[in-house]
Amino acid sequence: MRYSDDIIEEVRSKNDIVDVVSQYVRLTKKGNSYFGLCPFHNEKTPSFSVTPGKQMYYCFGCGAGGNVFNFIMEYENYTFGEALKYLADRAGVELPKIEYSREVRQKAQEKAELLEINKQAAQYFYYQLRTEKGQTGLDYLKNRGLSEETMRKFGLGYSDRAGGGLYRYLKAKGYPDDRLRESGLFNVDERHGMYDKFWNRVIFPIMDVNNRVIGFGGRVMGDAKPKYLNSPETKIFDKSRNLYGLNIARTTRKKYLILCEGYMDVISMHQAGFTNAVASLGTALTSGHASLLKRYTQEVLLLYDSDEAGIRAALRGIPILREAGVNSRVVSLKPYKDPDEFIRNMGPEAFEQRLEEARDSFLFRVEVAENEFSMNDPQGQNQFFERCAQMLLELKDELERNLYIDAVVKIYRGRYGISSEDLRKRVNTLALKGTPAEHRTQPKSGSPEKKKKESASDTSQKLMLTWLVTYPKIFDKVAQYLTPEDFVVPLYREVAQMLFQQREEGEINPARLLNSFPDSEEQREVASLFNATIHLETQQEQDQAFADTLLRIKQESLAEKNRNWDPSDLQGLQKLVKAKKELEDLGRKRRELHISFE
Structure with missing residues (x-):
């Protein structure tokens, strides 16, 4: 059911975000914002902020952020429609009945x-x-x-x-x-x-x-x-998009969900107090299941039967969850076959202990791979470490890959004399060859990739967007030099276009802008655009930061236009020459780029 933007905005504006969040989180006012412990990850020092002026929340620890709809959706595990109805009831807003076509x-x-x-x-x-x-x-x-x-x-x-x-x-x-x-x-x-x-x-x-x-x-x-x-x-x-027990498990306050094989596994675990257990419906784990799990948790414990079929199921599930952006660990039930049998023989406390000891999913894959080779002879050892290097190459984040190289070496150094340098060289050699593993782990279209390190250009664009919503009075000054087209990251450009449109309409409203992004990952990223931080104390520091940020955005904008210029387009060439001259003039006048964040 789709409601008009005006109705959605009426519901949002009548639910002050500080009032709503205060029902769930203890907040303390600091300056223009409120801070508390983030309800979406474990922390001891408050990094969760709620800003009344923006009507948004943002966690500087885990990156959770958005408007009041996003908060209710994430905290209560509601769909947007459910969150809208909840907040409409809270504010006394009557949602209209929508007329549909006959079909x-x-x-x-x-x-x-x-x-x-x-x-x-x-x-x-x-x-x-x-x-x-x-x-x-x-x-x-x-x-x-x-x-x-x-x-x-x-x-x-x-x-x-x-x-x-x-x-x-x-x-x-x-x-x-x-x-x-x-x-x-x-x-x-x-x-x-x-x-x-x-x-x-x-x-x-x-x-x-x-x-x-x-x-x-x-x-x-x-x-x-x-x-x-x-x-x-x-x-x-649709079997591939539903999970048994999720209707109950979705309301759990546990930080992970447990994925097991069958109905009785789920039921016996819930009866024993593990109400965060779910199971696929007679099918192998699919990307649809993984996307569904991602809505409710950041981590899944894989708890399949301890036989060969169960191990294969776990190995199939790990990369599917990783591709969806869900962390996973693997629980060992040995010597028992399934959770029902384990709990009946050992009890809930022992089962809880097994959950806490769940194996890192990457190291679980390494452990299973070891059993495929003859580790008593050099050839088998070499083949095993070749397999390890292939799996390590699937990890696109360099820091993560290096951490797992060290972890693998720590396990096998004493037995086989392998060093971190040996394994790293093998990984690099495979990378240069272009191994099948590289092609196999390319993310599908629409799948979230591992976050890359933010570039200076990205940081500058985010800072400018944060300043525009935090200090709307600077908009007239900024608009003398920048247009939305100067923001080269597509999402940032889209947000800039919305802000410039809001300026024309007379009100900068970042919380309303968020309503236009139904995808949860996009909502998080947009929320981060309005919460970029840089420590500035003096007017001189403000002026310098503003000039540096403005010039970097313009430089990257010109570079992007130059990259996309068609050599046969003479008119486009003239525009590039003009833009380059304007940038040079702006650089010479940087001392005139005064700004006030008051």
Whole structure:
């Protein structure tokens, strides 16, 4: 549901960010801002600032930042729509009803009917578990150690052996066959007509993050195949973009989520108090899963079965999470196979200890790779360190790569005499050759890359944007020399264009500007543009910093135009010559570039 910009701005402006954040964070006023401990990462010294003048927050420690919508979304794990409704209710703003086209209304109606069918089915299965016919399923769940409270919390149910009860139940409620077929709850053939897909199974309702039932999983009672059966994909159920248990785990205050294999793993862990556990829905981890996890956490603990298949699953998941910008560690459950078995034998405290001892995911990959080679002979050792170098080359950040080189050497120096210099040379040799690893780890379009070191040009552009929103009175002076086109970073140029437009309209409003960036990563970066810092005490320091910043932006702008100039464009050449002369004149007049940040 998309509301007008005016409505969104009305809700934002009626929720003072200091008042809202103060409900969650203890703030202390310092100068023109308020400071407190960041709620989005662990810290002992306050680096989390809230600025009433900008109506924005920013953490100088972890980089979290934005307006009041962003804060509620990040703290409460809300979507934008959920945050808008929450803040509208808080401020007493009535959100208008939006008129949709006939096609859109029809699609929405179809989805609503499918959701209602699934809800009715979940209630039916839940009831069946508690009847005489469901005794087999109830005994199974109790034997697995599940309490009545846990079964109720996850809405567990049962489908009886007859296999036609759900169809008759829903038909009696008036649902047509076409819609029931679309629900994925039934099979159809010429001999039997339409009949229940799930029968003689314990049922696990699958819910989305808004607690709506979107599908089901079923565990067969007995030895029939398949052991586990899931709903097929429908208009409301996409296996690659939903995680079992996330509707509960998303509200956890733990700093990480635990990713395990199956329904019972999640349920047994939640019952033991580990309410941050989730599982993929019968599929391998996908980029869609990783993006979903990124919305709720910065770190994932991989907790797969300790057999060969579980190890392979962990190895597949690590690079997918890394590409999405999610850190990962790997939990060892040995000598037990899965978390349910571990907790039943060792208890929650021992399990908590294993979580704390989770293995760094890169070093886990190294450890697994070691088992693939014959480490008793030089050839095997050489092949192993070649593999290590390939994996190290996947790390694009030089500091991170050097830290892992030292970590690998620390583990293997005593046994094989490997040194940091030896391994670094091997990595550099592979880099010069252009190994397949380099191509394999190139980020896909739209995937976040590791942040590169900020250039002096980027810093200058960010400083200027910060000054423009913090000291709007300098805008007239700046506009004599700069236009939005002088900001060469595309995102910075877009923000500058918005600020110049706001200036024409008579109000500089960075918090409103943020509403135009729905992507969370962009929101963070835009928030950082308005919080660049430089320590200036005297008027002379202010003037020098302003002149240096202005000249650097103009120099980079000219260099960018020169790089993009078409040699056949004579008119463009004349403009370049003119721009170069103006820059030289500006450099000679730098002492006249006075500014006041009062």
